[in-house]
Amino acid sequence: MSVHHSRSIQQEEHRFQGKPAWLDLFLSKKFFDFCSVHDLCTDVRNRYCINCSSALCQYCITSGSHNGHDILKLYRHVHKYVVLVSEIGNYIDCSKIQPFKSNKLRVFSLKPMPHKESGLKADAEHACESCRRILSHPSLHRYCSLDCKVKVFSRKAKSSDPPFLAVRNRAAANDDENEAAASLLTVKGKAEEGKRNKRKGSPQRAPLF
Numbered sequence: 001m002s003v004h005h006s007r008s009i010q011q012e013e014h015r016f017q018g019k020p021a022w023l024d025l026f027l028s029k030k031f032f033d034f035c036s037v038h039d040l041c042t043d044v045r046n047r048y049c050i051n052c053s054s055a056l057c058q059y060c061i062t063s064g065s066h067n068g069h070d071i072l073k074l075y076r077h078v079h080k081y082v083v084l085v086s087e088i089g090n091y092i093d094c095s096k097i098q099p100f101k102s103n104k105l106r107v108f109s110l111k112p113m114p115h116k117e118s119g120l121k122a123d124a125e126h127a128c129e130s131c132r133r134i135l136s137h138p139s140l141h142r143y144c145s146l147d148c149k150v151k152v153f154s155r156k157a158k159s160s161d162p163p164f165l166a167v168r169n170r171a172a173a174n175d176d177e178n179e180a181a182a183s184l185l186t187v188k189g190k191a192e193e194g195k196r197n198k199r200k201g202s203p204q205r206a207p208l209f
Contacts, residue, residue, distance in 0.1 A: 019154065020092060025053045027110055027147050031074045031081055035060065048072045050091065075102060078114065082107035088146070097149055098128075098141040109145040 032044045035057035045055040050070040061071065070091065075082050077100060085099055085106040099106050100113065112131045126138045130148035135141050143149040 019150070022050050022053050023092065023150060026050070026072075027150065029055050031055055032076060046074045048074060075105070075107060077102040077107060077109070080113055081110045083110065083146075092146075094146070094149075096140075096142040097146060098135055098137070098144050111147050112145050 026048055029048060031046055031048070033055075035043065035045050038057055038059040043057045043059060045057045045060075047056040047058070047061055048054070048071065049056055049066050050072065052066065052069065056066065056071075060066065072083055072087055072091075075084075082100065082102055085094065085108055088094055088108060094108060097108050099108055101107075112128070112133055126134055128135055128144040128148050129142050130151045131144065133144050135144060143152065
């Protein structure tokens with residue numbers, strides 16, 4: 001390996017040690033409101049341009065001003081913003097974040113999900129490391145949302161700590177998607193097993209004494 005190539009790799013690794021500049025803006029954006037540019041349209045802003053750090057509607061995209069830009073599409077699930085596992089995984093490390101299933105799509109929530117399970121607090125062993133909400137499968141996940149992982153990694157101060165949320169290659173993004181799919185299957189399997197265990201067994205005669 002040449003010195004120049006080795007130096008390029010080191011520079012690339014160093015570049016991803018810090019938090020991506022667009023990430024905080026993305027997590028703080030308001031979506032699904034009406035576009036002020038295309039106010040005559042009924043479409044809402046459910047896209048995010050990483051390059052421009054702006055929320056967009058579909059007409060903003062088709063206008064051509066964002067050609068070649070990195071665009072994320074937002075969805076809503078339980079009144080929270082969610083993004084596809086397969087899309088966000090191309091830009092940040094989403095490992096250990098709990099996925100959800102929304103309309104047959106695997107998604108990550110931008111903020112903690114307020115459903116009946118994750119809305120509760122849990123002990124350290126079964127809780128999200130940031131908001132302490134219950135995790136569906138704590139052996140696979142450490143965070144219940146993108147925002148929770150960001151908050152935990154933002155507290156890292158040592159230079160020896162692993163990179164924040166490094167952009168990886170497509171293979172790594174596929175690993176996140178496969179991990180999310182496997183965890184959902186595991187949770188579904190446990191739920192079905194629980195239902196089977198609840199079925200009434202064969203009646204037994206009570207003891208005489």
